[in-house]
Amino acid sequence: xxxxPGEAMSRAGGEPARRVPSLPAAxxxxxxxxxxxxxxVTWVVFxxxxxxxxxxxxxxxxxxxxxxxxxxxxxxxxxALYHLDESLPRQYGLWLRDVARxxxxxxxxxRRPVVEKLSERLGITLTLNLLSLALAVVxxxxxxxxxxxxxxxxxxxxxxxxxxxxxxxxxxxxxLLLQLAFAARLDWLPLFGLQSPGARHLGALHGLVDQAAxxxxxxxxxxYGGLAYLSRFVRATLVESLHGDAVRAARARGLPxxxxxxxxxxxxxxxxxxxxxxxxxxxxxGGSVIVETVFALPGLGTLFVDAVFQRDVPVIMGMTLLSxxxxxxxxxxxxxxxxxxDPRIRRG
Amino acid sequence: MASxxxxxxxxGGLGVLALAAPIVATDHxxxxxxxxxxxxxxxxxxxxxxxxxxxxxLEEPILEAPIPYSPEELDxxxxxxxxxxxxxxxxxxxxxxxxxxxxxxxxxxxxxGFLAALLALGVGLPLGAVAxxxxxxxxxxxxxxxxxxxxxxxLLLALAMLAMAPRWLAGLPDVARIAIVVGITGWIPIARxxxxxxxxxxxxxxxxxxxxxxxxxxxxxxxHILPSSLAxxxxxxxxxxxxxILLEAxxxxxxxxxxxxxxxxxxMLTEARVQVHRCWWLALFPGAALFLAVFGCNxxxxxxxxxxxxxxxxx
Numbered sequence: 001x002x003x004x005p006g007e008a009m010s011r012a013g014g015e016p017a018r019r020v021p022s023l024p025a026a027x028x029x030x031x032x033x034x035x036x037x038x039x040x041v042t043w044v045v046f047x048x049x050x051x052x053x054x055x056x057x058x059x060x061x062x063x064x065x066x067x068x069x070x071x072x073x074x075x076x077x078x079x080a081l082y083h084l085d086e087s088l089p090r091q092y093g094l095w096l097r098d099v100a101r102x103x104x105x106x107x108x109x110x111r112r113p114v115v116e117k118l119s120e121r122l123g124i125t126l127t128l129n130l131l132s133l134a135l136a137v138v139x140x141x142x143x144x145x146x147x148x149x150x151x152x153x154x155x156x157x158x159x160x161x162x163x164x165x166x167x168x169x170x171x172x173x174x175x176l177l178l179q180l181a182f183a184a185r186l187d188w189l190p191l192f193g194l195q196s197p198g199a200r201h202l203g204a205l206h207g208l209v210d211q212a213a214x215x216x217x218x219x220x221x222x223x224y225g226g227l228a229y230l231s232r233f234v235r236a237t238l239v240e241s242l243h244g245d246a247v248r249a250a251r252a253r254g255l256p257x258x259x260x261x262x263x264x265x266x267x268x269x270x271x272x273x274x275x276x277x278x279x280x281x282x283x284x285x286g287g288s289v290i291v292e293t294v295f296a297l298p299g300l301g302t303l304f305v306d307a308v309f310q311r312d313v314p315v316i317m318g319m320t321l322l323s324x325x326x327x328x329x330x331x332x333x334x335x336x337x338x339x340x341x342d343p344r345i346r347r348g
Numbered sequence: 349m350a351s352x353x354x355x356x357x358x359x360g361g362l363g364v365l366a367l368a369a370p371i372v373a374t375d376h377x378x379x380x381x382x383x384x385x386x387x388x389x390x391x392x393x394x395x396x397x398x399x400x401x402x403x404x405x406l407e408e409p410i411l412e413a414p415i416p417y418s419p420e421e422l423d424x425x426x427x428x429x430x431x432x433x434x435x436x437x438x439x440x441x442x443x444x445x446x447x448x449x450x451x452x453x454x455x456x457x458x459x460x461g462f463l464a465a466l467l468a469l470g471v472g473l474p475l476g477a478v479a480x481x482x483x484x485x486x487x488x489x490x491x492x493x494x495x496x497x498x499x500x501x502x503l504l505l506a507l508a509m510l511a512m513a514p515r516w517l518a519g520l521p522d523v524a525r526i527a528i529v530v531g532i533t534g535w536i537p538i539a540r541x542x543x544x545x546x547x548x549x550x551x552x553x554x555x556x557x558x559x560x561x562x563x564x565x566x567x568x569x570x571x572h573i574l575p576s577s578l579a580x581x582x583x584x585x586x587x588x589x590x591x592x593i594l595l596e597a598x599x600x601x602x603x604x605x606x607x608x609x610x611x612x613x614x615x616m617l618t619e620a621r622v623q624v625h626r627c628w629w630l631a632l633f634p635g636a637a638l639f640l641a642v643f644g645c646n647x648x649x650x651x652x653x654x655x656x657x658x659x660x661x662x663x
Contacts, residue, residue, distance in 0.1 A: 040496030051512040168643035173635030184625040286501030324499040
């Protein structure tokens with residue numbers, strides 16, 4: 001969380017005015033740089049598989065952090081899957097070809113294609129992440145606005161301290177405390193899992209309610225980090241735009257303060273905030289590994305953790321590639337949305 | 349200034365507590381009476397490693413440590429005890445004293461935090477400085493690389509590296525291994541932030557003036573840019589320690605961090621997970637220590653920024 005929100009987007013500021021490129025040109029350019037980054041991303045993933053030591057694989061099987069060794073037939077499979085007998089550039093080329101064809105190999109654990117395993121877990125993780133993102137945005141706006149309305153007021157200072165403290169709360173601790181309070185003590189919500197035992201005998205509606213109840217704590221747990229980040233950003237943007245010309249003009253015309261806040265200040269804050277959501281994706285994906293572990297949800301995160309413990313290299317590689325590609329897509333879409341709404345940014 | 353003081357207090361306090369853990373939380377009595385008029389200090393003896401003159405059973409403890417339990421001492425008669433006068437923070441499933449384990453747990457967490465931050469700074473500082481100061485193709489190459497690595501969720505990358513485990517990594521002691529993995533994944537925000545800061549310093553009037561009066565690259569960097577970059581470097585270092593502590597705890601929580609029986613805050617929370625419905629103290633205290641350590645680092649970073657960088661005081 002070291003970087004400032006919107007840093008990557010504010011490159012246009014302060015430079016002498018140049019001609020603003022047309023929208024298609026800007027879009028093409030951003031997609032181009034995105035493609036370059038995607039290529040670099042595949043390098044990083046490929047470098048990961050080089051970490052599985054070639055010599056150790058061939059001779060005695062490398063021992064991992066827990067001192068386990070890969071059995072010889074797995075080693076042979078790895079050599080074939082990542083073309084380890086070829087030269088390095090050929091290894092990369094062949095691997096990239098396989099990836100482009102959607103062939104990520106088969107899981108060591110149950111011999112099923114990695115793509116299949118990833119796609120069947122995708123739904124839960126996606127639901128969890130989208131709900132968390134939505135919750136963070138929905139809560140961040142009023143929270144940030146309340147703080148920005150009178151900078152330095154009690155509301156502002158308390159909100160500032162609380163959101164700042166939230167950065168330092170470890171996700172798994174928050175998860176445990178939520179379980180402790182709402183599931184163990186109060187018994188309002190289920191402790192973990194995706195369904196209650198015997199849920200398949202419930203009707204469609206009750207089944208849905210049951211699943212929703214199981215998702216409440218995980219979603220809350222996953223959203224508070226983004227909420228802290230976004231609400232501070234909303235506050236900063238609103239404080240700035242509340243002192244800007246547009247708002248001053250609106251107030252000078254005698255418009256009521258609420259109207260000014262909602263129609264003039266928000267409009268300027270909305271675009272950067274929505275695009276900022278794109279930058280939250282890696283944090284959310286990393287967080288969902290932990291949240292799914294704490295709440296025992298069968299999503300991509302738990303699949304990944306299981307794969308790590310089983311040393312299921314194809315699944316680990318596939319998941320790493322998928323998460324990086326998803327993040328990159330999120331950032332590029334965010335940048336594009338920004339370019340559509342704010343012509344200044346197109347100069348890049 | 350408040351955040352600087354609070355941050356220093358939290359980080360310093362937890363650091364001192366972790367360093368002093370073998371003295372503060374130990375089952376060796378500070379002072380004991382052995383025989384009618386013999387005195388001894390089992391604690392000193394334990395630290396120095398000399399054998400006892402009298403069998404340990406005959407020594408009568410006079411002055412005990414504030415937390416008179418070792419972190420690994422089992423007491424199967426007293427499992428899952430709630431906090432009490434005997435066990436301030438309760439006991440865990442093996443009857444081990446939670447207070448003693450929290451105090452000792454800081455050692456691994458803080459050691460990994462500082463080592464990893466040092467490593468991350470060692471990678472991120474030169475890259476960020478070169479990208480920001482040189483600009484041009486160096487900046488383009490480094491920035492693309494940073495953008496690519498930025499796409500990976502840090503936790504996933506760290507877990508993947510640990511799972512792949514090349515031989516040189518697998519053979520290292522736990523703390524070093526985790527510190528390397530956490531450090532390697534932690535340099536990105538440092539490089540990004542420092543690139544921006546160096547870009548700003550390079551474009552400042554001060555540097556322009558020095559260049560106009562004939563200063564070469566070496567002189568510019570050593571006399572003008574390095575002193576002004578002290579603040580950003582310290583700020584990133586503080587945030588990096590906090591981030592590294594968090595990541596280490598996450599790895600330990602998942603079960604790939606520093607291995608038991610060495611107590612770590614993350615590892616203690618794993619044990620708490622199974623018992624969360626009946627033993628609140630197992631989850632509350634290690635997590636609170638972790639939170640305070642990370643919060644302290646963040647406050648420290650914020651405080652240094654306020655102190656050394658007048659621009660941010662207005663905001």
